[in-house]
Amino acid sequence: MANVGRYIERNPGIRAAGLESTVQFNGAKDCLFVVSLEEEAEDRIRALCRRSRPKPAKRTPKLPTHQIGDILNNQNPGLFAELQNKFRENMFHKKPGLGEARETKSKPSYVTNLSHTFGQITQSDCKDSLYSIILPPKPAEQVNREYGEFHDKHIISHNHYFPAEQINRRYSKPFNRFNTFGIPPTLDPSGIKMKHCLEEGEEHLKIVKKPQKDIEDRTKGPLGKKYSWYPYQIPENITFGLTLPREIDVRSLLEYTSPSIKSEKLAIAVSHLNMLRKLLQERDDFNMNQVISALGKKDPEGHRQLQLDEVIKVLHKLSIPADAEKIRNAASHFQLFVDEGCCSEKVKYEELCDLLSILKSLPSIGSITPLPKRVRTSKLRKRRPFNRT
Numbered sequence: 001m002a003n004v005g006r007y008i009e010r011n012p013g014i015r016a017a018g019l020e021s022t023v024q025f026n027g028a029k030d031c032l033f034v035v036s037l038e039e040e041a042e043d044r045i046r047a048l049c050r051r052s053r054p055k056p057a058k059r060t061p062k063l064p065t066h067q068i069g070d071i072l073n074n075q076n077p078g079l080f081a082e083l084q085n086k087f088r089e090n091m092f093h094k095k096p097g098l099g100e101a102r103e104t105k106s107k108p109s110y111v112t113n114l115s116h117t118f119g120q121i122t123q124s125d126c127k128d129s130l131y132s133i134i135l136p137p138k139p140a141e142q143v144n145r146e147y148g149e150f151h152d153k154h155i156i157s158h159n160h161y162f163p164a165e166q167i168n169r170r171y172s173k174p175f176n177r178f179n180t181f182g183i184p185p186t187l188d189p190s191g192i193k194m195k196h197c198l199e200e201g202e203e204h205l206k207i208v209k210k211p212q213k214d215i216e217d218r219t220k221g222p223l224g225k226k227y228s229w230y231p232y233q234i235p236e237n238i239t240f241g242l243t244l245p246r247e248i249d250v251r252s253l254l255e256y257t258s259p260s261i262k263s264e265k266l267a268i269a270v271s272h273l274n275m276l277r278k279l280l281q282e283r284d285d286f287n288m289n290q291v292i293s294a295l296g297k298k299d300p301e302g303h304r305q306l307q308l309d310e311v312i313k314v315l316h317k318l319s320i321p322a323d324a325e326k327i328r329n330a331a332s333h334f335q336l337f338v339d340e341g342c343c344s345e346k347v348k349y350e351e352l353c354d355l356l357s358i359l360k361s362l363p364s365i366g367s368i369t370p371l372p373k374r375v376r377t378s379k380l381r382k383r384r385p386f387n388r389t
Contacts, residue, residue: 047109056101269329273355273362276322281358288357291318295349305338305346320356330355334363 138146188194198212280286294314299306308328315322331337331347334355338346354360 053101265329266333269326269333270362272323272326273330276320276356277358280320280356288353288359291315291320291356292350292353294318295353299349303346304348304350306349307345308347311347311349311352327352 198209198215280288291314294317295306295311296302298310298314308324308331312322312324312327331352332340334351336348336351338344338348355362
């Protein structure tokens with residue numbers, strides 16, 4: 001109703017189809033009729049009954065059949081006795097008189113409410129129009145009041161706005177680009193089509209399909225053969241997984257150089273510590289107490305122990321390029337871990353800061369190239385390197 005008066009009817013002078021009738025027009029209310037299927041069927045049946053019923057004919061006159069001998073005879077009652085008997089019957093047993101059919105001169109059978117239009121054409125400026133009866137006009141004040149009370153500038157039932165209200169008020173959920181749109185394909189939920197595809201062909205044509213054979217191997221075990229969940233043959237000499245390099249090789253035994261991989265990792269870790277110590281020495285604005293205080297804030301319990309990941313994060317925030325793996329190898333060698341290898345593994349961060357500080361020297365490393373335990377040192381002999389010149 002908010003848009004009443006804004007639009008003009010396209011064809012205001014169009015007339016209704018049908019013939020005009022001479023019946024006096026009483027208003028648009030008389031033209032509103034409701035016809036149901038039961039009433040229409042009853043009307044047609046009554047019309048057929050009226051057609052098939054014979055018209056009543058004129059009554060024949062009653063001729064006198066009594067003679068003077070019959071009247072004087074005492075055996076037969078007289079006319080007075082008949083009238084007396086009829087009077088008594090009408091007094092005690094009343095019967096309604098028979099009616100006569102009368103022609104009503106109604107409308108023909110081909111004239112119905114659906115084939116003809118009855119009444120007069122209403123004027124376009126008539127106040128008693130059909131639109132005004134169904135939806136009576138409202139004043140502007142009532143329209144604005146109902147609009148403010150019930151609409152609240154948002155049509156909830158249709159979930160959209162008026163054309164003048166195209167504003168994103170975020171009433172709906174945000175758009176999810178991962179949703180699936182479009183018409184779903186015609187799939188077979190029962191799996192009959194897939195079953196037909198996996199069946200063997202006819203007319204002496206046998207098509208061997210790999211998915212079909214795989215399903216048969218997994219579900220149907222032949223007689224006398226062990227049922228196996230995995231139908232493929234695995235060689236017995238195959239090795240699964242990755243092979244680890246040996247801790248010592250022939251060249252290291254002959255030349256007596258770097259026999260252990262662990263010693264190489266330790267040497268790399270110690271060189272990384274020396275690189276960090278030299279880098280921190282060149283920084284003028286650096287103080288090791290700042291690192292210790294920053295790590296102490298991460299330790300609310302005050303045990304002077306933290307996880308290595310948290311220590312590395314703090315060092316990275318302070319622009320110290322520490323490598324986690326190399327720091328772990330160095331801390332493990334100097335025994336700075338508590339519960340090493342467990343879930344509650346922690347590192348003593350104050351002693352780790354002493355390793356990074358240039359004011360304190362590194363502790364003694366000891367033999368950096370120990371021989372593995374699996375090698376028998378009694379059989380090893382120190383050999384001089386080959387002279388290749």
